[in-house]
Amino acid sequence: QQNVQQSPESLIVPEGARTSLNCTFSDSASQYFWWYRQHSGKAPKALMSIFSNGEKEEGRFTIHLNKASLHFSLHIRDSQPSDSALYLCAVNTGANTGKLTFGHGTILRVHP
Amino acid sequence: EAAVTQSPRNKVAVTGGKVTLSCNQTNNHNNMYWYRQDTGHGLRLIHYSYGAGSTEKGDIPDGYKASRPSQENFSLILELATPSQTSVYFCASGPGQGGDTQYFGPGTRLLVL
Numbered sequence: 092q093q094n095v096q097q098s099p100e101s102l103i104v105p106e107g108a109r110t111s112l113n114c115t116f117s118d119s120a121s122q123y124f125w126w127y128r129q130h131s132g133k134a135p136k137a138l139m140s141i142f143s144n145g146e147k148e149e150g151r152f153t154i155h156l157n158k159a160s161l162h163f164s165l166h167i168r169d170s171q172p173s174d175s176a177l178y179l180c181a182v183n184t185g186a187n188t189g190k191l192t193f194g195h196g197t198i199l200r201v202h203p
Numbered sequence: 204e205a206a207v208t209q210s211p212r213n214k215v216a217v218t219g220g221k222v223t224l225s226c227n228q229t230n231n232h233n234n235m236y237w238y239r240q241d242t243g244h245g246l247r248l249i250h251y252s253y254g255a256g257s258t259e260k261g262d263i264p265d266g267y268k269a270s271r272p273s274q275e276n277f278s279l280i281l282e283l284a285t286p287s288q289t290s291v292y293f294c295a296s297g298p299g300q301g302g303d304t305q306y307f308g309p310g311t312r313l314l315v316l
Contacts, residue, residue, distance in 0.1 A: 092262075097245075123302045134293065134307040135246065142302055179245055183301045189234045191305065192262075195245040 093118045093184045097194035104201055110167040112197045114180030117161065123183040124156055125191065126165045130176045138178075139165070170201045206230060207308035209294050215314045222281040224311050226294030232306075233299035235277040237261070237269060239290040240310075246293065252277055253299065284315045 094117040104110050112126075123142055129135040141147045141154045141163065156163040167174055177198050181191040207228045216222045228235065233254050238246040248261030250269035258269040266288060268280040277296075281288055291312050295305040 125304075134309050136307065137304045140302070140304070181246075189297050189299045189301060189303060189305070190236075190248065190251065190261075192248075193238075193246040195243060 093121070093182060093192040095180060095182050095192050095194040097178075097180055097197050099197060100195070101198040102200070104170050104199070106170060106172060106201055106203050108170050108201075110170045110174070110199060110201075112165045112167075112178050112180075112199070113162065114164065114182075114194055115162050116182045116192075118182070118184070119158070119161065121158075121182045124154070124163050125181040126152075126154065127179040127181060127193075128176045129179060129196075135179060167199075170199075172201050172203055175200045207294055207296050207306050209292075209308040209311050211311060212309065213312045215316065216281075216284045217316055218285060220284050222284050222288075222313065222315075224279040224281075224292055224294075224313070226277045226279075226296075226308055227275050228277075228294075228296040228306075228308075229275065230296060230306070231274060232296040233274075234297045235271065236295040236297070236305065237267075237277070237279045238293045238295065239263070239288075240293060241290050249279065249292075286315045289313060289315045 126138045127135040128138045151168045153166045184190040236251040237249045252271040270278045294308040297305040
């Protein structure tokens with residue numbers, strides 16, 4: 092069964108800092124990797140995804156995936172107070188079922 | 204943007220009572236999912252469905268049933284609610300392939316007394 096772990100549990104950074112969030116998974120056959128973001132009291136919303144080894148950048152956000160190390164990460168450049176949220180990583184469970192296994196989340200607070 | 208709605212948004216139930224949580228999506232997505240979210244546990248999958256008439260057990264199905272009467276609607280049923288089922292419940296929908304985004308509803312906050 093897929094086991095997804097996130098670190099750190101929580102993080103406080105100043106505005107403008109670079110933030111790094113980590114996620115490890117256990118199933119080496121996993122194919123799809125996601126970061127979801129959830130603002131307080133709101134629904135989770137997909138932020139970014141990556142499906143092959145390497146790096147993907149969208150604006151201030153970058154995902155790195157290393158399948159051999161069973162690890163992927165989210166990096167936020169120039170962190171803003173509006174980035175303060177719960178970040179959830181997710182990995183597909185079972186080929187092409189659409190099912191995801193989520194990590195427990197990292198709470199990020201960006202202070203002005 | 205995909206639209207998923209849930210009702211009720213807040214619910215107080217008594218131990219041993221029956222609770223039904225409803226979810227509706229207007230995106231014609233094949234797959235629908237029910238999760239619960241508790242502090243320190245992220246999102247845990249309870250039941251999911253591949254289409255009308257289908258329900259599958261997720262990772263924590265005990266104490267829950269699900270019903271998918273149509274493409275648009277997916278219900279979560281607690282036949283005998285217990286205080287341990289106090290949580291926030293999220294419904295999500297997605298096209299159904301492994302690389303597809305899941306779109307979440309606003310959540311239902313359930314308190315079982």
